[in-house]
Amino acid sequence: MTDANPIVSALDLAGYRLTEPRRAVADLIAEQTGHFTASELERVVRDRRLGISRATLFRALELLTELGVVERLDLPTGEHAYVPCARAHHHHVVCSRCGRTAEAEDCGVSDAVGEIARRTGFRIDSHRLELFGLCRHCQARTTSDA
Amino acid sequence: MTDANPIVSALDLAGYRLTEPRRAVADLIAEQTGHFTASELERVVRDRRLGISRATLFRALELLTELGVVERLDLPTGEHAYVPCARAHHHHVVCSRCGRTAEAEDCGVSDAVGEIARRTGFRIDSHRLELFGLCRHCQARTTSDA
DNA sequence: GAGCCAGTTGAGATCGAGTCTCGACAACTG
DNA sequence: CAGTTGTCGAGACTCGATCTCAACTGGCTC
Numbered sequence: 001m002t003d004a005n006p007i008v009s010a011l012d013l014a015g016y017r018l019t020e021p022r023r024a025v026a027d028l029i030a031e032q033t034g035h036f037t038a039s040e041l042e043r044v045v046r047d048r049r050l051g052i053s054r055a056t057l058f059r060a061l062e063l064l065t066e067l068g069v070v071e072r073l074d075l076p077t078g079e080h081a082y083v084p085c086a087r088a089h090h091h092h093v094v095c096s097r098c099g100r101t102a103e104a105e106d107c108g109v110s111d112a113v114g115e116i117a118r119r120t121g122f123r124i125d126s127h128r129l130e131l132f133g134l135c136r137h138c139q140a141r142t143t144s145d146a
Numbered sequence: 147m148t149d150a151n152p153i154v155s156a157l158d159l160a161g162y163r164l165t166e167p168r169r170a171v172a173d174l175i176a177e178q179t180g181h182f183t184a185s186e187l188e189r190v191v192r193d194r195r196l197g198i199s200r201a202t203l204f205r206a207l208e209l210l211t212e213l214g215v216v217e218r219l220d221l222p223t224g225e226h227a228y229v230p231c232a233r234a235h236h237h238h239v240v241c242s243r244c245g246r247t248a249e250a251e252d253c254g255v256s257d258a259v260g261e262i263a264r265r266t267g268f269r270i271d272s273h274r275l276e277l278f279g280l281c282r283h284c285q286a287r288t289t290s291d292a
Numbered sequence: 293g294a295g296c297c298a299g300t301t302g303a304g305a306t307c308g309a310g311t312c313t314c315g316a317c318a319a320c321t322g
Numbered sequence: 323c324a325g326t327t328g329t330c331g332a333g334a335c336t337c338g339a340t341c342t343c344a345a346c347t348g349g350c351t352c
Binding site: 163164183184187188200201202204205225226285 | 337338339340346347348351
Binding site: 102133 | 175192218220222224226241242248250251253254255256257258259261262263265266267268269270271272273274275276277278279280281282285
């Protein structure tokens with residue numbers, strides 16, 4: 001089987017060894033539709049008896065974060081979560097009901113950042129914008145539910 | 147002594163007891179110029195023999211966060227930090243060298259957020275923008291240093 | 293000023309995410 | 323196919339944060 005999983009290819013391209021555990025983690029991540037926490041993955045690993053240790057899981061996540069194929073974000077609760085994503089700079093919109101995420105491009109954010117830099121006198125090197133709300137699907141459900 | 151410390155007044159107004167430990171924590175926070183982590187505060191408490199337990203410190207921080215007089219933010223390193231701040235919605239600019247923070251008002255961010263909502267179809271309820279860079283002071287020092 | 297009582301506190305156990313160590317193992321190279 | 327070396331697994335460890343529960347105290351009442 002040629003690897004259909006782009007995460008695996010990313011590892012390969014970056015010159016990392018394609019080990020069994022890494023493939024497994026890559027597959028797990030690839031099947032996530034929204035954000036996920038390390039402990040969620042951990043549970044899946046345990047349930048499916050994939051035999052991947054916690055250390056390896058964290059190492060894989062760290063590696064993939066470095067490669068830019070997943071991104072770490074902070075939920076309003078203070079939890080750390082991960083989202084699979086593309087390399088370019090963008091922002092994440094997280095559904096607080098179902099956990100679905102969407103990526104949003106700049107949309108004028110960098111203009112705002114420039115304006116903030118001007119007003120505060122700071123030289124802004126990086127920024128992080130995280131958005132929380134309801135996805136289309138959950139909005140519809142809320143209207144009919146409540 | 148009438149309490150000059152606005153954090154103490156905020157506690158009072160919200161109907162919480164003005165206990166010795168809370169006053170002490172409020173004072174500590176009031177003297178911070180930038181962001182600070184819970185463990186930094188913890189060290190200060192220990193150094194000054196204020197006799198405040200960790201649990202109390204965390205409880206006070208939680209309470210003050212709830213009241214909106216401090217805000218919790220996530221540093222790029224993944225650490226949790228706090229900044230004293232006003233109640234209105236705004237964003238924090240953090241100097242990655244010295245830790246100074248500035249508050250930035252909207253500056254067009256909410257327009258961008260609206261645009262993102264439109265494009266993704268999400269109903270955005272809240273967002274968090276954190277900016278990292280160098281403050282004026284550290285920019286000057288960098289230029290002369292390097 | 294004394295007494296009462298719910299809200300708070302302190303000490304320390306506990307939790308839980310994440311990291312580290314180190315011997316064993318397996319992926320790529322020639 | 324053997325060697326090199328990157329990676330893995332198990333489990334101890336770290337450390338931020340939370341919880342428990344008995345003791346205490348701030349603020350109200352009289």
